Amino acid sequence: MHHPFKVGFCFPKFLRRDKGESGTSHGVSVSEILAVRELDVDSGTKDDGRWQKMPQKSTEAYPYAFTVSYVERAWQHRWRCSDVTFHCLEGALCQQWVQTIREQLTALTSRPKHLLVYINPYGGKQQGERIYEQKVAPLFTLASISTHVIVTEHANHARDHLRTEAELKKYDGVVCVGGDGMFSEMVHGLVSRTQRDNGVDQNSPEEKLVPCTLRIGIIPAGSTDCICYATVGINDPVTSALHIIVGDAQAMDVCSVHHNNTFLRYSVSLLGYGFYGDVLADSERKRWMGPARYDFSGFKTFLTHHYYEGTVSFLPATDILGTPRDKTRCRAGCFICQHNGQLYSEDHQPLFLLPEYKGGWRVIRGKFLAINAASMSCACPRSPKGLSPAAHLADGTTDLILVRKCSRFNFLRHLLRHTSKYDQFDMTFVEVHRVRRFRFTPRYCQSDSELDLRENGKKLFSQICRDHPACSCSPAYSSWNCDGEILPHAAIEVGLVRIEGKILDENLLQSAQTGVKVHLPFGQRP
Ligand SMILES: CCCCCCCCCCCCC/C=C/[C@@H](O)[C@H](COP(=O)(O)O)NC(=O)CCCCCCCCCCCCCCC
Ligand SMILES: Nc1ncnc2c1ncn2[C@@H]1O[C@H](COP(=O)(O)OP(=O)(O)O)[C@@H](O)[C@H]1O
């Protein structure tokens, strides 16, 4: 929402001088102002030396000035920081302007003032620290945001710190600099901490979770950055930093993944078995290649062309608006998310939990090349429309995509359609369902000893087969790719996380099911 107060810079005693024009008017919504600084015209600069001295003629005529930094929209959902400097004849008037703008900014309560930042120095192209120092930290300083920065030293460092040690009361939000794996660490750390503090057991699939009050900001510095891309519309660190500064928020769906009633993980983007599980398992051994490891392993996995037998059971979401084949796309303020989210508000018991719910479970047995559950579009630079282009960020559903065994040629056609305007679901061997819950059981039971071996990274016969494309037999199991982390269990139960209690604010109203808010609405703000 735009703040009603607008700074109209066509005040008669002011003259805009930043681009050599005189007397032009300039409207900036207060909600998009990042900072305001008084300028000492005589010395050219008052604050940080960024502002160039004005030409002698104009400084003589207008000895007082202030600079406003604000958000400017650039191409393809990118945001940039722009400055405009205003000159004035009277010092008191200049100060009045600066003070008024500052007061307006202080009144914006959704803006963070203190942030806890975790940087993964090994994510993506290993540029996390550089990206943060060069592109993000200066913007936080400009916006007077104080930060506590932790560069992680090992995997799960951020998750464990958030879960046990971090003094969360001191912060208005947490920020991760990395990819989807780092975001996942944040979600797990924050959700566990919140449940533990409130005495809620995460293990029970029926348990309602207490929502987290802190928002998570993502500075993209990973390999896929799908969560950032799908929420903001682009994976650009400066754009994300600006969304964080202005206090934007977007609720998002969270799925919980269980195995035999034991909680395994949460997922917010992709849960993929078969193709995406195999790509991930192969690519983990090639981290040194950076983001290109996914293309290499993707090509290799495409050639192996393994299918997996099993049974998928799911509970279709029949009480909602929207389908996975819609042409509309989910954006900030999405009507469908608002409507469907209200089905879960305090006054409404979710219909599918009622005994008379007419949807019922559906069961599909078969041989699958891929089983994907996309809780959001999963748009990313490789596929700007994503795995399920019409999926919603916070509607309380996930899109279950089943790709049955087909020829290599047809599977390639299906994959290629993720990168073009053609519909990847419009193929006889592909089906898509919008679901509340689903379950997968592989045809052959996985023994506990087999699971132990997989968890400990030792190879089984089936995995040895997987590594030899020439071998024609398909292994019995794949693994699940859960937001880029491998789950060794083939049999899983998945459900949208339900949130207990009051709707916190209008952002959470979008989805009372959602436990996590990110700092990033999609593209244009409403
Ligand atoms: C022929 C080209 C086909 C392109 C098909 C592209 C479909 C891409 C959809 C990607 C969905 C990604 C969902 C996001 C998952 C992430 O959470 C997760 C973790 O991200 P992080 O590393 O930042 O922490 N990322 C991933 O699991 C990576 C999945 C990437 C899959 C890339 C697949 C490339 C396939 C290339 C096939 C090539 C066949 C060529 C035949 C001639
Ligand atoms: N300091 C660290 N050293 C090694 N691994 C780390 C570190 N910090 C985080 N990780 C782990 O790195 C993995 C990948 O992180 P991510 O930021 O998603 O990058 P990418 O997108 O390249 O996969 C995650 O599993 C995360 O837990």
Ligand SMILES: [Ca+2]
């Ligand atoms: Ca969703």
